[in-house]
Amino acid sequence: MCGRFAAGDMTQAQMLEIMRGFLDAPFLADDAAPHVTGYNVKPTNQIQMAAMIHDEPVLTTARWWFVPHWHKKPVPEWKATTFNAKIETAPEKPTFRTAWKSGRCAIPALGYYEWTGTKGNKQPWYITVKTNQPCFFFAGLHSYMGDGLRTCTILTRDALPQIKDLHARTPVILTSDQVEPWIKGEIGTTEAQNALGAGWDGQFKFHPVRKFGMKDNGPEMIEEFHE
Structure with missing residues (x-):
């Protein structure tokens, strides 16, 4: 977790307006390389992110599967599972x-997916938060190779x-007042571990969705579905 999320179809220009x-x-x-859009964003996809680069706030893209800057071999040869990182460690x-x-960095999204149930009969759920903004932002980390x-x-x-009850872990979702201090490095470690994402309890929206495959990518993926 988080291994799939919905990014929607926002263009770079639309996202720039949001970030301002x-x-x-x-x-x-x-x-940077074009970002993936749609409703089935996967690890290793090129995704949008906002970060401070050379002390300037920049909207750019990054490959969603972290590789540390000191890894000297080709990026695909990095074998550790690092598309997620625990904020505690x-x-x-x-x-x-x-x-x-x-x-x-801050990574824009509309929502993300989790699965419940037994192996071979997993039920996907779509999870988002109540916000007046057109998207929310995951807290992330990035490297430059x-x-x-x-x-x-x-x-x-x-x-x-x-x-x-849906999953023991959740992505860290920044509140609107945390986006700027997070990407600027103004939130200390203890504060980040205690406060980031903690304010959303009671503000989540979630529902079951239709089972989907690797190539599915339309807005129907986030529609509520009951068998």
Whole structure:
């Protein structure tokens, strides 16, 4: 977890406009590889992220499967499962600790998926939060590789009581007032581990959805479904 999420179809220009509402400064865009859109975003996809790059707030993209900057072999040869990172341990783990200090990012999403039930008969659920914004932001970490590629991970925490029956962990979802201080590195480790994502309990919306495959990617994926 989180291994699938919905990004919707927002363009770079639309996302730039959204980001300008979170920071009291112009938000720049770079010419990184195009990001994946739709409702079935998977690990290793190129996804949008907002981060401070050379002290400027930038909207860019990154490969969703974190690889530390010190890994010198080709990125696909990194075998550890690092599309998620636990917020409780990321600050000290060699894989993530540099990014924790200087590589924080915010990853836009509409919602994410979890599965319940027995193996072979899993029921997918779509989970989002009540917000007036057109999207929310996962707290993430990113790295910059020697060949110019960026990679990223989504931080997770213990699930809040409202959704703990769906999964024991949940992605860390930033509140609107946390986006700017998070990507600027202004939130300390203890505060981050205690406060990030903790304010959403009672604000989640979730429902079962139709079972879907790897190639499914339409808005019908997030529609409520009961057998």
